[in-house]
């Protein structure tokens with residue numbers, strides 16, 4: 001398939017929807033009360049898990065869209081910037097997947113039953129398993145912090161294009 005030169009409306013909507021969902025998700029994650037042993041999920045956790053599953057679904061849809069609608073890198077970029085931006089974009093997909101799946105596994109091993117925004121029960125990936133829960137303890141936090149570091153690189157690069165290189169890279173992801 002021949003790559004397009006610009007991102008279409010769907011790719012832009014997916015991009016900014018994920019940004020908005022991640023902001024909400026980090027805020028809930030950091031503001032919800034700490035977990036205690038044997039505790040059932042409270043309201044904050046039910047919303048965290050529901051938003052998390054939504055992020056997982058949207059990132060999967062977005063990934064399929066990216067594969068079926070490839071976009072060529074900005075033609076004015078030097079080879080090292082094309083390569084590094086491709087790498088960071090792929091890592092962002094991988095890290096969102098790793099963060100959502102590790103969270104889902106962590107919640108599953110706790111033996112919780114959670115409903116999606118209090119609407120219907122969510123399937124869990126595994127049954128109650130304290131040993132497995134202990135083994136992957138910390139994985140979700142590691143994934144969520146690594147994702148934040150890569151988002152940081154990505155946003156710094158976008159700002160550098162906007163204010164230092166003053167090229168059209170930022171405009172590629174803006175409406176219009």
Ligand code: HEM
Pocket residue numbers: 022025026029030035048049051052053055056096099100101102103104105106107138140141144
């Ligand atoms: C990209 C999506 C997600 C992000 C950015 C995220 C972020 C966070 C954050 C910031 C915390 C607080 C922990 C800390 O203080 O560092 C947290 C905890 C937690 N999250 Fe997520 N989360 C995501 C997806 C999910 C999903 C999909 C689930 C479950 C289905 C989940 C389950 C949990 C659980 C059980 C905790 C408490 C245990 C722990 O602290 O490790 N998360 N998450």
Ligand code: HEM
Pocket residue numbers: 011015018019022066073074085089090092093096151154155158169170171172173
């Ligand atoms: C304020 C925050 C953000 C800004 C200003 C921003 C800016 C941009 C810009 C300008 C591009 C186009 C680069 C190009 O020409 O190739 C882009 C692409 C991309 N951004 Fe962001 N971004 C932000 C947050 C995020 C976040 C949180 C993610 C996390 C998943 C993300 C994931 C991506 C991906 C994967 C692409 C490549 C397009 C695709 O393959 O779908 N961005 N971003």
